[in-house]
Amino acid sequence: xxxxxxxADIGYRAFSASMMLLTAYGGYLCTMRGIRYWEKQKQLxxxxxxxxxxxxxx
Numbered sequence: 001x002x003x004x005x006x007x008a009d010i011g012y013r014a015f016s017a018s019m020m021l022l023t024a025y026g027g028y029l030c031t032m033r034g035i036r037y038w039e040k041q042k043q044l045x046x047x048x049x050x051x052x053x054x055x056x057x058x
Contacts, residue, residue, distance in 0.1 A: 002010075
């Protein structure tokens with residue numbers, strides 16, 4: 001038979017584990033968004049650098 005204290009400990013551990021997983025997943029999402037942003041900026045700079053000056057006069 002499970003006591004109330006034991007049940008509370010199991011619930012606390014399950015909740016803590018789920019919060020750790022959510023934190024890790026959130027960190028992953030933020031990192032991936034940062035990488036995509038960085039790559040996009042790099043592509044934009046390269047595209048601006050390779051533009052023809054004749055086009056920019058218009």
